[in-house]
Amino acid sequence: MRKKKVEFPKCETCPKRSSSVFCDLSEEEVANMSANKGCNFYKRGQNLFYEGxxxxxxxxxxEGKVKLTKLGxxxxxxxxxxxxxxxxxxYNSLLSQMPYNVSAEALDDAVVCFVPVSIFSELIDGNKDFPRRMMQLMAKDTQDMEKRLTNWMQKSVRERLAEVLLLLHNRYPDKEKPQVIDVRLSREEIANLVGTATESAIRYLSELNTDKIIELKGKEIIILNKEKLVYIANLGD
Incomplete structure (x- = not known):
């Protein structure tokens, strides 16, 4: 399926830039990046790039949500x-000059900009603050992965599921219905995030639904008792 071209968002007026790794760029650098980047519209299920x-x-x-996946x-x-x-x-594959170590697939309709290696390299070499921002991003991603691995080793499936639901709800609350997780995942995808078999994820989701801690409506998940989820996730005080 071909990607649909959309009107390019301009870096100069992008509301996301102020909180991204590009926040410290000069006006000239922003204008240069905006003039040389590309932008595509991806429908749910389309890949941005492939592992390898x-x-x-x-x-x-x-705009939108993208899942990063790796083949076991x-x-x-x-x-x-x-x-x-x-x-x-x-960015990590680009910096290490290695092939992509994951695949990226749109979870819903998404607008994604593409900054070519030539422009990215100019920012690394010419802006003293940009490498620091990239190092901070790498450190955060590493810490998140270490925490996830620790949870897999030390927590039960039920605890991990509760924590995943809390993380998704905290990060993607529905603007109109705050109790709803604003990302639609299949049961297999939820199991994948938790690190368990699909059958186990379905069983524990059903238990949480029966206990009225969450409500399941197809792929929509509604958080009914957040405090109870925190307790089950064993997140402490």
């Missing part, structure tokens, strides 16, 4: 991260 392909730039999410040794897809507005994808 050559990294030729970074992808900046202007058994050939099964493992969700590494869900990214959204303002996040930069593929």
């Amino acid at each position: 392909s050559r990294a030729i730039g970074v992808h900046c999410i202007y 040794i058994d050939g099964k897809e493992q969700i590494v991260k869900i990214a959204s507005d303002g996040e930069v994808l593929g």
Whole structure:
């Protein structure tokens, strides 16, 4: 399926830039990046890039949600991260001059800008603050991954599921219905995030639904008792 071209968002007026790694760029650098970037519209299920392909730039999410996945040794897809507005994808592969170590797929309709390696390299070499921002981003991503691995080793499936639901709700609350998680995931994708079999995820979701801690409406998940989820997730005081 071909990607649909959309009107390019301008970096100069992008509301996401002030809270991104590009916040310290000069007006000239912003204008140069805006003039040389690309932008595409991706429908749900379309890939931005594939694991193992050559990294030729970074992808900046202007709007929408994207899941990053990696194939395990058994050939099964493992969700590494869900990214959204303002996040930069593929930078670690570009910096290490290695192929993409994950695949990126749109979870819903998304508008994503693409900054080619030539422009990205100019920012690394010419802006003293930009490398520091990139290092901070790398450190945060590493810390998030370490925390997730620790949870997998030390927490039960039920605890991990409760924590995943809380994280999704805190990060993606529906603006009109605050109790609703504003990201639609299949049961398999939820199991993938939790690190368990799909059957186990379905069973524990059903238990939480029966206990009226959450409410399930197809792929829509409504948080009914957040305090109870915090207790189940064993997040402490």
